[in-house]
Amino acid sequence: MANFPGRFQLRSTQSAQQSKALRAARKMHIYSASTTPGDRNYTQRSAAGLVVGLINKASSSQEMDATAEASSGEGARHAHGAKDDRPEKKVPLLGMFRYADRLDMLLMVVGSLGAVGNGVSEPLISVLFGDVINSFGESTTSTVLRAVTKVVLNFIYLGIGTTVAAFLQVACWTMAGERQSARIRSLYLKSVLRQDIAFFDTEMTTGEAVSRMSSDTVIIQDALGEKAGKLVQLASAFFGGFIIAFTKGWLLTLVMLTSLPLIAIAGAVSAQLLTRVSSKRLTSYSDAADTVEQTIGSIRTVVSFNGEKKAIEMYNKFIKNAYKTVVEEGIVNGFGMGSVFCILFSSYGLAFWYGGKLIIDKGYTGGKVLTILFAVLTGATSLGNATPSISAIAEGQSAAYRLFETIERKPEIDSDDTSGMIMENIKGDVELKDVCFRYPARPGQLILDGLSLQVASGTTMAIVGESGSGKSTVVSLVERFYDPQAGEVLIDGVNIKNLNLDWIRGKIGLVSQEPLLFMTSIKDNIIYGKEEATLEEIKRAAELANAANFIDKLPNVRK
Numbered sequence: 001m002a003n004f005p006g007r008f009q010l011r012s013t014q015s016a017q018q019s020k021a022l023r024a025a026r027k028m029h030i031y032s033a034s035t036t037p038g039d040r041n042y043t044q045r046s047a048a049g050l051v052v053g054l055i056n057k058a059s060s061s062q063e064m065d066a067t068a069e070a071s072s073g074e075g076a077r078h079a080h081g082a083k084d085d086r087p088e089k090k091v092p093l094l095g096m097f098r099y100a101d102r103l104d105m106l107l108m109v110v111g112s113l114g115a116v117g118n119g120v121s122e123p124l125i126s127v128l129f130g131d132v133i134n135s136f137g138e139s140t141t142s143t144v145l146r147a148v149t150k151v152v153l154n155f156i157y158l159g160i161g162t163t164v165a166a167f168l169q170v171a172c173w174t175m176a177g178e179r180q181s182a183r184i185r186s187l188y189l190k191s192v193l194r195q196d197i198a199f200f201d202t203e204m205t206t207g208e209a210v211s212r213m214s215s216d217t218v219i220i221q222d223a224l225g226e227k228a229g230k231l232v233q234l235a236s237a238f239f240g241g242f243i244i245a246f247t248k249g250w251l252l253t254l255v256m257l258t259s260l261p262l263i264a265i266a267g268a269v270s271a272q273l274l275t276r277v278s279s280k281r282l283t284s285y286s287d288a289a290d291t292v293e294q295t296i297g298s299i300r301t302v303v304s305f306n307g308e309k310k311a312i313e314m315y316n317k318f319i320k321n322a323y324k325t326v327v328e329e330g331i332v333n334g335f336g337m338g339s340v341f342c343i344l345f346s347s348y349g350l351a352f353w354y355g356g357k358l359i360i361d362k363g364y365t366g367g368k369v370l371t372i373l374f375a376v377l378t379g380a381t382s383l384g385n386a387t388p389s390i391s392a393i394a395e396g397q398s399a400a401y402r403l404f405e406t407i408e409r410k411p412e413i414d415s416d417d418t419s420g421m422i423m424e425n426i427k428g429d430v431e432l433k434d435v436c437f438r439y440p441a442r443p444g445q446l447i448l449d450g451l452s453l454q455v456a457s458g459t460t461m462a463i464v465g466e467s468g469s470g471k472s473t474v475v476s477l478v479e480r481f482y483d484p485q486a487g488e489v490l491i492d493g494v495n496i497k498n499l500n501l502d503w504i505r506g507k508i509g510l511v512s513q514e515p516l517l518f519m520t521s522i523k524d525n526i527i528y529g530k531e532e533a534t535l536e537e538i539k540r541a542a543e544l545a546n547a548a549n550f551i552d553k554l555p556n557v558r559k
């Protein structure tokens with residue numbers, strides 16, 4: 001029956017923390033006027049793990065949770081206590097449902113009705129228990145079966161009602177959550193692919209985009225679906241329980257409520273202690289993991305310094321620390337759970353004793369006392385059980401903030417933008433006029449300072465210069481990966497900002513400094529640039545890119 005389960009939950013999620021590393025200077029001297037770098041490697045994502053431990057210590061009515069977070073970076077390592085120093089940004093609660101359509105709303109309304117029914121059924125059962133007790137008490141051996149049968153039927157009705165309600169709750173909320181998160185996923189990908197290169201330089205590395213897609217969308221799906229439904233259910237059980245208890249007998253309810261603060265205090269104290277201990281444990285574990293990662297990651301260096309023993313010693317030290325804290329954690333946890341149950345069981349005693357007095361003084365029945373007791377317990381337990389749902393929804397709000405921020409970001413150079421000029425007969429004169437340019441990721445460094453050059457159609461130009469002098473940058477500007485801060489880039493005398501972006505990129509052929517092949521045949525790779533290309537055109541493109549000889553020498557050439 002309504003007991004207070006002590007629960008301990010440890011969850012660790014992986015998120016990514018980046019550190020940027022400047023790419024090494026590369027040697028490259030000569031370009032034709034139509035080459036550009038595939039400079040995506042500029043930002044390197046360093047392998048770094050972030051361990052987030054969420055400890056939910058369910059202590060009866062008051063389920064406390066605490067987040068202990070230990071994060072590790074390459075070289076730098078931080079360990080936080082329960083609180084993060086940066087407050088995490090969130091969308092408002094209802095803002096999470098921003099991408100719901102009409103059907104989702106309908107599903108959520110029906111799901112909520114189901115959840116209310118499902119929630120209220122829990123305290124309602126305590127009313128039926130009370131009725132059963134009364135019918136036992138009031139009847140004699142000859143009448144007991146008839147009296148009880150009447151009440152028993154109500155159990156069956158309630159059972160059927162709850163089945164329908166629970167079905168509606170879970171089915172509708174899950175469907176609504178899945179539909180919305182699928183929509184968010186596809187909008188997110190669409191929006192990421194629409195962003196300009198500056199966005200990937202400054203705000204997001206490829207790794208982060210992928211991890212957000214896989215982790216944040218799952219978090220938000222959970223929050224929007226099951227957990228939201230569960231919260232409605234538990235809130236209904238909470239209110240239902242206390243409304244039933246107060247209407248059946250407010251005096252006994254009030255007396256029972258006096259024990260709740262004690263339980264809450266016991267729960268809070270042990271949760272507080274637990275948080276402190278477990279954040280220490282997480283730090284030790286993450287330090288230990290770092291040691292292994294760094295040792296194995298640079299095994300050649302470690303071996304050359306005979307550092308294996310030292311690594312093992314360090315690892316053992318961290319593991320020992322973790323062990324110590326786990327023992328402490330066990331003691332605190334056990335003490336917390338024990339004291340909560342002690343207070344709880346004593347409060348049962350108080351309730352029955354005072355209930356007995358009320359039977360004498362105020363004409364309560366035994367059934368009524370039992371109903372009130374269980375109704376209060378159900379209400380209080382629901383409040384405690386709501387914590388995981390509340391934290392899942394809060395996490396969902398943060399995940400939604402991160403995803404929606406990207407979804408709603410309008411890039412300055414927008415590849416979806418269909419406006420802009422399309423020239424009927426493009427000749428291909430390229431001109432740069434007094435161009436000044438700095439990369440958004442390094443605003444302090446001026447790369448091009450008033451550069452002017454002209455490449456007439458049909459001519460070839462080689463730009464020669466030291467590594468890092470800005471040759472590839474010129475090509476990036478012609479492709480309009482970036483816009484210059486001053487001056488203009490012209491094609492056939494028209495500023496490329498006024499040209500249709502999709503169209504002009506389609507007109508430019510590019511063999512980049514770091515050629516990149518997708519995992520398919522060379523023919524398919526070339527076709528990505530022009531879907532309806534004929535075999536002749538493909539061959540011609542390969543020749544123009546100086547790749548034909550090399551391709552022909554490959555074994556298994558398919559014609």
Ligand SMILES: Nc1ncnc2c1ncn2[C@@H]1O[C@H](COP(=O)(O)OP(=O)(O)OP(=O)(O)O)[C@@H](O)[C@H]1O
Pocket residue numbers: 025026027028029037039042201439440441442447465466467468469470471472473474513
């Ligand atoms: N995406 C970027 N963000 C910030 N700085 C960048 C970026 N790409 C290049 N740079 C910097 O801009 C400068 C010019 O780079 P660019 O790639 O144009 O040189 P390059 O002349 O093509 O050199 P290489 O001969 O090595 O190819 C370099 O200092 C480089 O570090």
Ligand SMILES: [Mg+2]
Pocket residue numbers: 028037471472473513
């Ligand atoms: Mg280059």
